[in-house]
């Protein structure tokens with residue numbers, strides 16, 4: 001059995017304004033092609049965990065593996081490369097570069113990776129936008145499209161380098177129910193037809209119930225959902 | 229590995245989407261660089277003009293026989309007193325002539341010497357211009373006119389008449405403009421000259437000479453070497469000065485020392501004679517660079533400010549870029565390249581503006597009595613200045629961009645994303 005993501009005994013403290021043990025001995029594994037959701041009360045540490053799993057936050061103890069390789073302790077530039085090639089990230093707020101077109105936003109991570117010629121990258125980006133049903137918006141500036149469209153562009157961007165895993169921090173938290181259903185269906189579809197691994201933090205129980213597994217968090221611990 | 233194409237396309241989009249701010253930042257650089265170009269072209273043009281005046285007229289080595297006391301007084305030669313402390317008071321110059329001994333062999337030797345470009349012999353004769361009953365003291369310089377023109381551009385300072393007539397007619401004189409004015413004479417007129425021995429010679433004015441220095445123009449005139457020798461009543465081997473132009477001016481001091489030792493005469497080289505001009509050049513250069521660097525520092529602060537602001541506004545972009553796999557170094561280069569692009573655009577525009585204004589100055593009339601050959605302001609168009617100017621612009625903007633870009637490099641994307 002190959003695990004796409006594995007966390008072992010992750011602990012994290014905040015020291016400002018007072019010392020605070022935010023994550024306590026977090027351990028879990030995700031199989032390739034699994035769609036996992038993370039639930040828990042506000043402030044229980046879900047976002048903090050996700051930043052560590054996505055390699056952006058390195059101030060923790062414990063071990064983090066991606067595809068069986070230890071990421072903990074690697075230097076920043078290498079982690080940036082890992083994020084670029086292997087991890088897609090979707091935020092709650094639609095994080096796009098506002099002065100760039102939708103198409104450019106999707107293309108940037110692939111241009112950074114520079115594994116394919118420019119024309120191929122452009123075609124891939126258009127394909128991803130097509131997949132998410134927003135190809136007609138490709139040449140608009142990113143700040144000129146609606147919230148639901150932005151979130152789909154962000155997903156297209158997360159997909160562009162064919163990552164091993166996509167992580168999301170309440171990716172539907174800011175959308176109305178139609179858009180939110182839409183985005184969920186896209187994720188479900190990516191998981192079922194393309195075997196993508198997904199890890200999504202959510203507040204939405206309906207959303208979570210339709211995923212393969214729910215990790216339940218409370219006060220910095222995982223209290224339910226870890227398979228034995 | 230740095231993927232410059234992507235990074236530059238990002239910084240280009242950043243710059244173009246705020247074209248007004250970028251433009252103002254670039255204009256600051258433009259102002260600094262164009263000022264530098266104008267100042268340095270004009271100042272060095274002035275330097276060259278002034279140096280040119282000196283270099284044109286001043287021989288690289290000037291040989292003459294200085295009337296001076298003997299270094300070794302007779303008492304020093306007295307046997308038995310070599311090791312004692314001899315004091316001689318009220319020493320007088322040794323009795324000798326002003327002429328250079330063995331002038332003709334020396335001339336012949338120098339003409340053959342490979343380091344020498346040209347040689348002109350001169351005979352300086354003191355005399356008086358006679359204006360009615362009043363004698364005006366003057367110096368008649370006996371010269372070989374064709375040589376003087378070729379080596380020292382004497383014709384540049386002839387404002388009227390034909391200097392070459394000195395050679396072709398007997399008893400011609402190229403008279404100083406000041407003296408001519410005092411005597412109320414012009415080209416074609418005759419002027420009476422009385423020698424130190426009291427003889428009077430009528431000379432025909434073939435031209436008017438104006439050096440720009442009044443004390444010279446009031447006194448000095450040129451005649452042919454033969455005429456001078458006749459007035460002085462001496463033979464054809466009587467020469468008081470030899471002026472040399474060398475192939476390489478740098479050799480002047482060494483060559484002068486050698487000639488002095490070899491022929492036992494005084495030899496002054498151009499560097500010694502004109503040391504003070506170096507100081508003037510240095511001060512003008514100092515002013516140029518000080519003003520330009522000050523302006524560029526101001527422009528640099530402008531860029532620094534704007535970039536700081538841009539980075540503050542672009543926190544989100546920076547977080548997204550880092551979250552999607554751009555490294556801190558990539559982000560740093562994105563903002564550095566924006567600064568350098570501003571510097572490049574502003575710098576190139578500054579070179580163009582500076583060049584155009586320099587051309588304008590170069591065509592501005594500038595007439596002065598003192599410099600008869602100059603009609604417009606002097607400007608030195610040296611391509612090197614344009615290279616230096618562009619280099620300045622790039623270095624200044626590089627440093628202005630460095631600190632803000634470093635800050636962008638260090639921004640933690642988690643802080644930004646969490647802050648939403």
Ligand SMILES: Nc1ncnc2c1ncn2[C@@H]1O[C@H](COP(=O)(O)OP(=O)(O)O)[C@@H](O)[C@H]1O
Nearest residue numbers: 014016017022041042043044045046047048049
């Ligand atoms: N930078 C920080 N410094 C100090 N405390 C923080 C910081 N970020 C988050 N926290 C605290 O850590 C806890 C977990 O935060 P977070 O992971 O954002 O929770 P969740 O995403 O589950 O709502 C909260 O109590 C929050 O106040």
Ligand SMILES: [Mg+2]
Nearest residue numbers: 046047048169
């Ligand atoms: Mg959260």
